[in-house]
Amino acid sequence: MRIDSHVHSHFSYDGHDPVSLLCTSAIVRGVDVLTVTDHCDIRSHRNGHASYLATLQERGRALREAQEQLSRGKESLLVLDGIELGDIGNDPDFAAEHLHSYPYDFVLGSVHHALDGSTVDIYHDDPLMVIELYFEELQRLVEWGQFDSLAHLDYPVFLWKAPERTFRRFEPQIDRVLKRLAEQGKALEVNTSGLFRDVGRLGPELWVLQRFREHGGRFITVGSDSHWAKDIGRGIKEAYAVIKEAGFDHIVYYQERVPVVVPISPTPSLVDRSQAM
DSSP: OOEEEEEOOTTSTTOOSOHHHHHHHHHHTTOSEEEEEEEEEOSSSTTSHHHHHHTHHHHHHHHHHHHHHHHHSSOOOEEEEEEEEEOGGGOHHHHHHHHHHSOOSEEEEEOOSOOTTOOOOTTTSOHHHHHHHHHHHHHHHHHHOOSSEEOOTTHHHHHSOOOHHHHHTTHHHHHHHHHHHHHHTOEEEEEGGGGGSTTOSOBSOHHHHHHHHHTTOOEEEEEOOBSSGGGTTTTHHHHHHHHHHTTOOEEEEEETTEEEEEEOSSSOOOOOGGGGO
């Protein structure tokens, strides 16, 4: 099974295509389960949560229409309703209230920006200082804990182009995050978008996945982080190979906030969700 648990529609501020086109592309590209995870960054910026919430009802209709159309056809694509919830440090209570008010299948937790009111320039200030602040916010997110999987842990390497050797200097912070994820039974995401960026690889690196497993981590999600329909599902096969190398024999996706286990070797097949609990 090919699972893509991180894609963006035009309901994300940086997404481009409607849900219907995402589904068409997923079918063409052989994806079996597609979770649409539009951006909802908890921040006062014009692209923050207010812009997302303004389209929430329309977005919900688009997903329901896609699901209903697929249920009447012969295609086996399962489309799920997710969210990439970012920057909760600005208002964790508001973020929690939103999750309690809307029945998502899947919640990706992430950090994208400095806190509102910060004078930090994440693109030009000292990378060590910026990454230090990033891990402070990441730890805040993990302690808050009301998400299912942690997205792109090595985000600074991808967006801010911090050298990998610089990121590796933060192993103690990485370990704290991984250990806490494992303790809470949360998943860690393997994000395939780096294969198609300057960094040229999946994220996070193999050693991070291995460390997560050593800390007792059990669940891995996989996402293309696509912002165009044409990119859905790319890099999934490569991700499975790295996940297997790290010692995992399965990945998960989430339905109604419950992990569904999918073996990745030797021939993937769906397993009862109760095996993940």
